[in-house]
Each structure stands twice: as C-alpha cells, then as structure tokens.
Amino acid sequence: MNVRLSCRCGIDTHTHVVPGAFPAYAGRLANVRWPSMVDAQPCHRHVMLAGNIYRTVSKQCWDVDVRLGDMQAQSVERQVLSPMPELLAYWLEAEDGQVLARFLNETLASMVSAAPQRFSALGAVPLQDVDLSIRELELSMREFGLAGVEIGSNINGVPIGDPRFLPFFEAARELGAAIFVHALRPAGMDRLVGPPALEQTVAFPAEIGLAAMSMITGGTMAKLPGLRIAFSHGGGALRVQVPRLEHAWQNFGLLRDQLPEGPTAVARAMYFDNLLYDRGAILSLIELVGDRRVMVGTDYPFAIMDKDPAGRLDSLALAMDVRERLSRLNALDWLGL
Amino acid sequence: MNVRLSCRCGIDTHTHVVPGAFPAYAGRLANVRWPSMVDAQPCHRHVMLAGNIYRTVSKQCWDVDVRLGDMQAQSVERQVLSPMPELLAYWLEAEDGQVLARFLNETLASMVSAAPQRFSALGAVPLQDVDLSIRELELSMREFGLAGVEIGSNINGVPIGDPRFLPFFEAARELGAAIFVHALRPAGMDRLVGPPALEQTVAFPAEIGLAAMSMITGGTMAKLPGLRIAFSHGGGALRVQVPRLEHAWQNFGLLRDQLPEGPTAVARAMYFDNLLYDRGAILSLIELVGDRRVMVGTDYPFAIMDKDPAGRLDSLALAMDVRERLSRLNALDWLGL
Numbered sequence: 001m002n003v004r005l006s007c008r009c010g011i012d013t014h015t016h017v018v019p020g021a022f023p024a025y026a027g028r029l030a031n032v033r034w035p036s037m038v039d040a041q042p043c044h045r046h047v048m049l050a051g052n053i054y055r056t057v058s059k060q061c062w063d064v065d066v067r068l069g070d071m072q073a074q075s076v077e078r079q080v081l082s083p084m085p086e087l088l089a090y091w092l093e094a095e096d097g098q099v100l101a102r103f104l105n106e107t108l109a110s111m112v113s114a115a116p117q118r119f120s121a122l123g124a125v126p127l128q129d130v131d132l133s134i135r136e137l138e139l140s141m142r143e144f145g146l147a148g149v150e151i152g153s154n155i156n157g158v159p160i161g162d163p164r165f166l167p168f169f170e171a172a173r174e175l176g177a178a179i180f181v182h183a184l185r186p187a188g189m190d191r192l193v194g195p196p197a198l199e200q201t202v203a204f205p206a207e208i209g210l211a212a213m214s215m216i217t218g219g220t221m222a223k224l225p226g227l228r229i230a231f232s233h234g235g236g237a238l239r240v241q242v243p244r245l246e247h248a249w250q251n252f253g254l255l256r257d258q259l260p261e262g263p264t265a266v267a268r269a270m271y272f273d274n275l276l277y278d279r280g281a282i283l284s285l286i287e288l289v290g291d292r293r294v295m296v297g298t299d300y301p302f303a304i305m306d307k308d309p310a311g312r313l314d315s316l317a318l319a320m321d322v323r324e325r326l327s328r329l330n331a332l333d334w335l336g337l
Numbered sequence: 338m339n340v341r342l343s344c345r346c347g348i349d350t351h352t353h354v355v356p357g358a359f360p361a362y363a364g365r366l367a368n369v370r371w372p373s374m375v376d377a378q379p380c381h382r383h384v385m386l387a388g389n390i391y392r393t394v395s396k397q398c399w400d401v402d403v404r405l406g407d408m409q410a411q412s413v414e415r416q417v418l419s420p421m422p423e424l425l426a427y428w429l430e431a432e433d434g435q436v437l438a439r440f441l442n443e444t445l446a447s448m449v450s451a452a453p454q455r456f457s458a459l460g461a462v463p464l465q466d467v468d469l470s471i472r473e474l475e476l477s478m479r480e481f482g483l484a485g486v487e488i489g490s491n492i493n494g495v496p497i498g499d500p501r502f503l504p505f506f507e508a509a510r511e512l513g514a515a516i517f518v519h520a521l522r523p524a525g526m527d528r529l530v531g532p533p534a535l536e537q538t539v540a541f542p543a544e545i546g547l548a549a550m551s552m553i554t555g556g557t558m559a560k561l562p563g564l565r566i567a568f569s570h571g572g573g574a575l576r577v578q579v580p581r582l583e584h585a586w587q588n589f590g591l592l593r594d595q596l597p598e599g600p601t602a603v604a605r606a607m608y609f610d611n612l613l614y615d616r617g618a619i620l621s622l623i624e625l626v627g628d629r630r631v632m633v634g635t636d637y638p639f640a641i642m643d644k645d646p647a648g649r650l651d652s653l654a655l656a657m658d659v660r661e662r663l664s665r666l667n668a669l670d671w672l673g674l
C-alpha cells in the first residue's frame with residue numbers, strides 16, 4: 001500500500017491559461033473585440049474586451065512557476081492547460097481568430113516547454129471557419145506539440161454536433177488530437193433569475209449537456225469511433241438526458257437509424273471531467289459512463305475551482321485501481337500519452 | 338411482510354389529460370390558436386392547433402374507465418391528473434386563457450368526481466395574467482375541489498422564479514395548493530441537432546432544471562416556506578446545478594444574502610417526480626433532496642411514459658418504509674391529503 005499514491009491527484013484536465021499580455025491587434029478591421037491586459041492589484045491583471053473588464057485574473061493564469069508551486073500544494077502531477085474559454089473568441093473574423101489562436105497556441109507551447117513533465121496543453125482553433133480550424137489544429141499538433149484543442153460547447157450559437165463541424169472532428173481523429181469541450185455562451189440565459197455569476201454556475205451545466213447530446217443525436221460520435229473528446233463540468237445535464245433518450249430510443253425507436261448501439265453506449269465513448277462538486281453526482285456519472293471515462297478537472301485557477309482535487313478523489317472511496325484510473329490513466333488515454 | 342404492498346405503486350403524480358372535445362372559441366379575437374379535437378384512427382383523436390395536428394392522442398387521455406383499467410394493470414392506486422402541458426396555452430390573451438383554463442378545470446373536476454378515491458387533479462391557470470391566475474386558482478380549489486395546479490416551467494419565456502410571479506405563489510401557499518411545474522417550451526431549442534422529438538427528450542431535462550433553479554436563485558422558495566411545489570422529470574439538470582451553486586455560495590458568497598441556508602437546503606424543500614428512467618439517477622436525486630421529496634411520475638398516457646412504475650420502484654431496492662414514502666406518502670404530503 002503506497003500512502004503517497006493514495007493522496008495524490010495525477011492529472012488535472014481542466015485548468016485555464018490567460019497570457020500575461022496580448023499583441024496589439026494588427027488586422028485590417030476597425031473596432032475589433034480583441035483582448036488586452038492591463039495591470040490591476042498586485043499579481044493581477046484585467047482582461048479587457050471592447051474597453052470593459054471581462055475578468056480580473058491572477059498571475060497563476062500565466063506564470064509557470066506559480067502554477068508549479070500550486071500543483072505541489074495540491075499534489076497534482078500534471079496540468080492540462082487550456083485557454084480561458086472566452087479567449088476562444090469565435091466572434092472574430094476568421095483570419096483575426098486564426099491570429100489570436102496562433103498566439104494562444106504559441107503561449108501554451110512555451111508554457112509546456114518550461115516543464116514538459118508537468119504540463120500538457122490544448123490549444124485554440126478558429127472554429128468559426130472549419131477549414132482554417134483544421135489547418136490550425138494540424139499546426140498546433142505537429143509544430144507546437146500540443147495534445148489537442150479546447151473548443152466551445154457551441155460556435156456562435158451553433159451546437160458542436162451540427163454537421164458543418166464534422167470535418168473538423170474527422171481531422172481531430174486523424175491527427176490524434178484530444179478535444180476538450182467547455183461550456184461557453186450558454187443556452188438558457190433568459191431563464192436565469194439573479195446575479196450575472198449564474199451564467200457559469202447554473203447555465204453551464206445545462207449547456208454542456210446540450211452540447212454533448214448534440215454530438216450523440218447529430219451522429220458525430222457514431223460516425224467517428226476513436227474520437228477522443230471530453231466534456232467539462234462532468235457533462236452536466238447529460239447524466240439525466242442520456243437515460244431519457246435511451247428510453248425513447250428503446251421504446252419508440254427515436255434515432256434508431258443513426259444510433260445502432262443506443263445513446264448510452266455512445267455516451268460511454270466520451271470522456272468527462274469530474275467537476276461536479278459532489279461525491280454522489282460524480283459516482284452517478286461513473287455509473288452511467290464507466291470508470292474509464294471520468295477524469296479529474298478543477299477549473300484552476302478561477303474562483304469556482306474545486307480546490308482539493310486529491311481530497312475529492314479520496315471522498316469517492318474508490319478501489320485503488322479505479323482511483324488510479326480517475327486520477328491519471330483515463331486522462332493519459334484521452335490525451336493519447 | 339405484505340407482498341402485495343411491495344409490488345404496488347401508490348400514487349402516480351405525473352399523468353396527463355386531454356378533454357375529448359373542446360368548446361368552440363367564443364371570444365372576440367380572430368385567428369386565435371384555440372384547441373379542438375378531430376377524429377383519428379379508432380380510439381384516437383388529433384389535438385388541432387391553428388389548423389395543424391399538434392399531437393394524436395388516445396382515449397386514455399379523457400376516458401376515466403380506460404384509465405382505471407390501466408391503473409389496475411399498473412397497480413397504481415391513484416393518478417394525479419394534469420392537462421397535457423401544451424393546453425396551458427399561455428400564448429392566449431388572458432381572458433381567453435381564463436376561459437380555456439376554466440373548461441380544463443371543469444373537465445378535470447368531472448373526472449375526479451367519477452372516482453374520487455382514484456384521482457386527484459391539478460388544474461390550469463392563465464399565468465400570463467397573474468391576477469387572473471390567482472382568481473382562477475381560488476375558484477379551482479374552492480369550487481372545483483382541485484388539489485392545485487400545473488404550470489409551465491416558463492411563461493412565454495419568463496422563468497417562473499421571476500419576481501412577477503411571486504404573488505401567484507403566495508396565493509398558492511395561502512390556499513394550500515399543490516403546484517406541479519412541467520417543462521414546456523424549453524430553452525436550448527437552438528442547441529438541438531436531430532428530429533423534433535428531441536424537444537421533449539433532450540431539452541426538457543435542461544429546461545426543468547433551469548426553472549427549478551430560478552425558484553431558488555430568485556428567492557421565491559426562501560420567501561415562501563411551506564409552499565408545496567413539485568418539478569417534472571426529476572428536476573432534470575437540478576441534480577448537477579445545485580452542488581455547483583452550493584460550492585459558489587460557500588466559497589465566494591454567491592447569493593448569500595438571499596439564501597441564508599444555502600441552495601441545497603432550499604432544494605430539499607422542493608418535491609420531484611422520479612421520471613428519470615434510470616435507477617442510479619433516481620437514487621442520486623434522493624441522495625441530494627432526501628427520501629421525503631421524491632414521488633412516482635410516469636407521463637401516462639404518452640409515448641414516452643415510464644410503463645411500469647411499480648417495477649421502477651422495486652428496482653430501487655429501497656427499505657420498505659422508504660419505498661412507501663416514494664410510492665405514496667410523499668405525494669400525499671405534497672397534495673395536502
């Protein structure tokens with residue numbers, strides 16, 4: 001029995017990066033919503049978009065040494081770095097989006113190169129233009145050595161399961177890219193009552209479920225066996241959507257032609273982080289998708305992060321081999337390492 | 338040990354009614370989207386709206402004797418009758434909505450009077466006009482003897498937790514009305530990829546979660562202790578939304594002023610049906626809200642119904658006293674019987 005092993009969290013698959021600075025916009029358009037950083041309180045900077053503070057972030061977002069210190073404190077061996085989702089910036093014209101994605105990918109590659117045993121990275125692609133996004137993905141994988149890419153749950157309102165994105169996912173599979181789908185610009189904003197932070201706290205779990213379901217019901221998952229795709233926030237509502245769709249599939253043949261194996265079987269080919277903040281909810285997700293598909297994810301370093309990923313794993317009281325899958329092995333599978 | 342008891346399902350809280358016929362529209366407007374019925378195949382009628390078939394339904398929807406036979410086959414002692422949700426028809430002008438609600442409530446009262454030991458009923462109110470809806474609720478309770486009312490998860494896009502609906506919920510509490518919130522016109526329709534039936538199968542679980550959360554985050558639940566309100570489809574995404582909101586409440590004080598007890602405690606004051614089609618999902622809901630808040634619900638007699646409610650209860654392998662709560666006692670509490 002290795003006590004140290006039982007206390008550790010191997011790989012945190014859900015951590016975000018904001019570069020310490022952005023290049024000035026150098027494109028041909030006027031009034032572009034291009035990010036920049038300005039100093040805030042010590043060790044913090046404001047992410048500025050269109051003249052407004054989008055979010056004030058700490059140097060944990062860009063400083064490798066700070067991150068390594070935090071990882072030691074958390075007993076995290078490796079972080080999977082991905083951009084703060086707003087930086088995916090799908091609102092940009094595609095060429096501008098490519099420039100921003102390239103800068104993010106270079107930044108991420110640089111952070112990985114500083115400690116390649118401690119970091120993997122998922123880049124950005126301008127998915128508002130599928131062809132450009134495929135070219136950027138190829139470059140990210142082959143030149144920058146990224147493990148894959150983070151994408152939004154929808155691209156300017158179009159769910160990722162829409163057939164227009166199929167060529168992108170085909171390319172990701174061919175390239176062996178890991179895909180991390182993060183809730184972004186959620187559906188249901190008009191159904192919230194309360195402060196702005198409910199976008200992330202209440203709407204994200206509904207949104208990521210809808211996005212994952214679109215990959216099932218649109219047929220992308222069934223068409224691309226072997227695609228390595230993970231969903232943020234434990235897949236959110238997917239946990240209750242899949243059995244309901246399974247019931248409809250079994251009892252009145254809904255989607256029977258597109259899904260010969262049924263929606264539950266398709267969901268069990270997806271990966272999920274465990275960012276559900278609740279032992280029972282995580283165990284219930286594992287029950288649905290199996291213990292080879294759930295990984296640690298914390299949202300480091302943002303306010304809503306799950307602060308003690310190793311403690312969260314411990315709370316599940318899993319058999320040691322299953323704990324090791326959640327802690328490390330499933331993430332290695334997803335990342336193709 | 339009473340074997341018969343262990344096989345039974347006491348109260349099915351989620352069953353729908355469509356009247357066998359509707360009165361002709363007698364209001365003052367033109368081109369009103371008013372329902373009517375026309376004959377279809379034997380024992381079936383089409384529900385017509387604006388000249389189109391909205392749904393083809395069977396005589397189970399309106400025939401008490403057929404229902405009683407089905408209940409015997411299912412071992413269901415009592416059905417809680419509520420209108421097919423589309424008939425809530427919040428798109429109508431309020432006066433027209435009141436006329437339709439009155440007709441539905443009279444129909445429901447008549448069905449209950451045919452077998453008052455076997456049926457309870459939840460009526461309709463024109464919630465597009467809060468004052469009118471309060472008057473109709475009073476009438477439904479006092480004159481027609483209904484147990485309460487079914488409402489949509491949003492009223493023409495406005496979530497039920499919006500403060501404008503607070504007087505209605507205050508009145509419901511004062512009158513001792515049971516409220517059943519049913520997913521309707523869901524958020525996220527633009528995030529679905531596939532056939533029309535995904536509205537009910539995939540979007541409803543996200544929608545009912547957003548609606549329930551709006552009653553928490555908007556403060557209605559905290560302001561009205563003792564309100565007896567239930568949510569369809571096991572509350573859907575609420576199972577994953579509540580722990581995330583709880584984490585934000587605990588860690589950065591989100592909604593701390595409005596929710597002195599925290600969102601999980603508030604959720605444990607709500608009731609839910611068990612229409613999740615999955616043993617693990619139902620048990621996970623019970624874990625969150627407690628075994629005094631979950632009730633049987635099937636969606637009888639529609640295509641997506643959970644066909645064997647007693648078998649579903651058996652599958653949970655609950656202690657006999659807990660099974661009895663889910664089967665009957667929790668519904669009696671909610672209904673105020």
